[in-house]
Amino acid sequence: MLCILDVEGIDSMTKDQKVVEVKNLQMSYGDNVVLDGVNLAIRKGEILVLLGPNGAGKTTTIEVLEGFRGRSGGSVNVLGVDPDEGNEEWRSRIGVVLQSWRDHAKWNVSTILNHLGKYYLPYSTPERKRPLDSDELLNKVGLSAHANKKVNELSGGQRRRLDVAIGLIGNPEILFLDEPTVGFDPKARREFHEIIHGLADLEETAILLTTHDLDEAERLADRIIILAGGKIVANGSADELARETAGKTEITWTQDGKRQVHAASDATNFIRKLLAQHTSGISQLEIRSASLEDTYMAIVQKHESKQTRKEKK
Amino acid sequence: MNRQLSALRLGLERGFIEFKILMRDPQTLIWMLIIFGIFFTVLWFQRGTELNGVSLALLTLPGLLGMQIASSGFSDVASGLAYDREDGTLFRAKATPRGMSAYFIARVVIIFLTTLVYMIVLLLPSLIIVPGLVQTISLGDAFTMFWLIILGLLATAPFGAIIGSIVKSSGSGWGLTLLPLALLTAISGIFYPITALAGWIQITAQIFPVYWLGLGARSIFSPESAAALELTGSWRTTETILILLAWSIAGLVVVPRVLRKMARRTSGSDMQAARERMLKNGY
Numbered sequence: 001m002l003c004i005l006d007v008e009g010i011d012s013m014t015k016d017q018k019v020v021e022v023k024n025l026q027m028s029y030g031d032n033v034v035l036d037g038v039n040l041a042i043r044k045g046e047i048l049v050l051l052g053p054n055g056a057g058k059t060t061t062i063e064v065l066e067g068f069r070g071r072s073g074g075s076v077n078v079l080g081v082d083p084d085e086g087n088e089e090w091r092s093r094i095g096v097v098l099q100s101w102r103d104h105a106k107w108n109v110s111t112i113l114n115h116l117g118k119y120y121l122p123y124s125t126p127e128r129k130r131p132l133d134s135d136e137l138l139n140k141v142g143l144s145a146h147a148n149k150k151v152n153e154l155s156g157g158q159r160r161r162l163d164v165a166i167g168l169i170g171n172p173e174i175l176f177l178d179e180p181t182v183g184f185d186p187k188a189r190r191e192f193h194e195i196i197h198g199l200a201d202l203e204e205t206a207i208l209l210t211t212h213d214l215d216e217a218e219r220l221a222d223r224i225i226i227l228a229g230g231k232i233v234a235n236g237s238a239d240e241l242a243r244e245t246a247g248k249t250e251i252t253w254t255q256d257g258k259r260q261v262h263a264a265s266d267a268t269n270f271i272r273k274l275l276a277q278h279t280s281g282i283s284q285l286e287i288r289s290a291s292l293e294d295t296y297m298a299i300v301q302k303h304e305s306k307q308t309r310k311e312k313k
Numbered sequence: 314m315n316r317q318l319s320a321l322r323l324g325l326e327r328g329f330i331e332f333k334i335l336m337r338d339p340q341t342l343i344w345m346l347i348i349f350g351i352f353f354t355v356l357w358f359q360r361g362t363e364l365n366g367v368s369l370a371l372l373t374l375p376g377l378l379g380m381q382i383a384s385s386g387f388s389d390v391a392s393g394l395a396y397d398r399e400d401g402t403l404f405r406a407k408a409t410p411r412g413m414s415a416y417f418i419a420r421v422v423i424i425f426l427t428t429l430v431y432m433i434v435l436l437l438p439s440l441i442i443v444p445g446l447v448q449t450i451s452l453g454d455a456f457t458m459f460w461l462i463i464l465g466l467l468a469t470a471p472f473g474a475i476i477g478s479i480v481k482s483s484g485s486g487w488g489l490t491l492l493p494l495a496l497l498t499a500i501s502g503i504f505y506p507i508t509a510l511a512g513w514i515q516i517t518a519q520i521f522p523v524y525w526l527g528l529g530a531r532s533i534f535s536p537e538s539a540a541a542l543e544l545t546g547s548w549r550t551t552e553t554i555l556i557l558l559a560w561s562i563a564g565l566v567v568v569p570r571v572l573r574k575m576a577r578r579t580s581g582s583d584m585q586a587a588r589e590r591m592l593k594n595g596y
Contacts, residue, residue: 066408068404068407068408088316088410088411089410091408091409091410092410094408096408098401098404098405098408102400102401103397103400103401103402103404103405104402104405105400106334106338107330107334111330115323115326115327115330116405116409118319118323118326119319119320119323119409119410119411119412119415120410121319122315122316122319122410123316123410166405170409170410
């Protein structure tokens with residue numbers, strides 16, 4: 001059985017650990033229900049990845065938390081404040097990596113980062129220095145060599161990394177990223193993952209990101225939430241999710257020149273029997289536990305078939 | 314307090330950076346070259362023709378200055394705002410502490426500085442082209458012109474901002490302002506004496522700021538004797554100030570509401586939609 005709502009997990013966090021707390025979030029436009037009772041919480045320094053098919057409500061959820069979108073119902077708390085009433089001081093503690101792609105096109109890379117950093121200076125505290133050093137940050141996202149280029153001269157991946165740097169310049173306590181790695185090459189992607197890990201570990205920045213890349217989710221996430229049809233359909237670490245889905249392991253082997261495939265829930269037992277039965281003739285044995293992709297497909301498909309059944313009724 | 318002051322400083326900084334970028338942008342320069350090239354050609358051909366002993370060019374030039382103020386306030390503000398909304402600049406400002414305040418301060422700086430540049434670029438060559446301008450112009454004129462620019466921008470920019478905040482794309486923002494502006498220019502006695510137009514057209518023209526900006530600029534740069542050519546035979550300075558003020562007040566009452574509504578509406582998904590439309594249609 002899936003942990004449909006990890007309410008226990010949420011409640012076990014102590015209050016000052018919780019950076020984000022969402023209870024029964026509702027969002028609808030007329031008859032169109034986009035979010036239906038979403039509950040989630042994010043701890044200090046935790047990386048939470050939001051997965052789900054297009055139209056599942058990921059961006060809407062993020063925009064409600066960022067304070068850019070009003071909600072239809074439920075309670076939302078980000079850094080102790082309802083985003084609907086967040087003031088400029090609250091805004092200064094939040095980092096946002098937008099899906100935008102061409103603002104400030106004619107500015108210099110270093111000029112824009114420097115300029116945007118200055119907005120955070122009045123909000124610097126002894127515990128949290130604001131803004132971060134912009135040269136250091138450019139170096140961290142691998143854009144030092146391009147500091148004097150115009151923003152529109154950057155490649156897609158470089159532009160995205162600049163967006164990430166802008167999201168970080170205010171040394172945020174929580175960072176929201178909506179599909180940050182679209183258009184990254186594998187190297188840029190790996191570097192990006194290192195930045196994100198570093199942030200969560202060193203600065204205790206809580207991070208919420210959405211992605212369609214399941215490898216990325218597996219690599220980054222402390223916890224994964226899968227949204228489908230405006231509801232949370234799974235919540236847990238990548239391992240937990242894999243274990244709690246069908247829990248089947250795929251076993252392939254070659255027997256008398258023929259390739260065989262079997263899906264077993266208890267792989268160890270199955271292989272013990274298999275090898276005991278055939279003392280010879282078995283080769284190229286492979287055991288592959290369900291990947292996050294399998295889990296994801298299973299969960300989303302299960303949800304979608306439920307949806308269609310409901311619609312038929 | 315300190316934080317508000319810092320927003321003001323950042324707004325000014327932002328305005329100067331954007332202004333520098335704008336003035337170095339080949340697109341701006343080519344656009345200025347074309348428009349002002351047309352203006353100077355018109356002035357060149359008019360310089361020999363005289364009306365009441367005054368060169369026609371000396372009557373047209375102030376009209377062009379007045380029209381340019383209206384165009385800066387209305388068209389440039391509308392397209393600038395629509396563009397910043399579309400490309401995410403405004404959303405970025407929203408995601409930054411006090412970013413919106415700084416953004417609007419920057420916009421004011423940019424419009425004021427570019428209008429000033431337009432005025433200077435129009436006036437300098439005119440000193441040579443337009444007969445009689447050198448003799449009539451004085452430092453006091455420059456001062457009066459300064460106030461006309463401020464009043465003219467106040468009367469037109471809020472309405473540019475409203476157009477810029479309701480249109481769907483930057484392209485339509487520009488088009489939507491260009492048409493009314495061209496119509497008003499045609500009937501406001503900028504290129505063609507308003508006294509020669511039908512009575513109802515004269516009345517219509519006198520409702521809008523373009524006519525009064527042209528008249529105000531003529532009162533500054535044309536010789537006293539030219540006042541006889543105006544509708545009532547005088548410069549009507551008091552009426553000019555009152556009507557421009559009325560438009561300013563109307564704009565300043567309406568515009569904060571419209572802008573606040575727009576700012577609340579702007580969201581990431583809207584920009585995503587704009588992006589997808591651009592990728593699909595190319596505009």
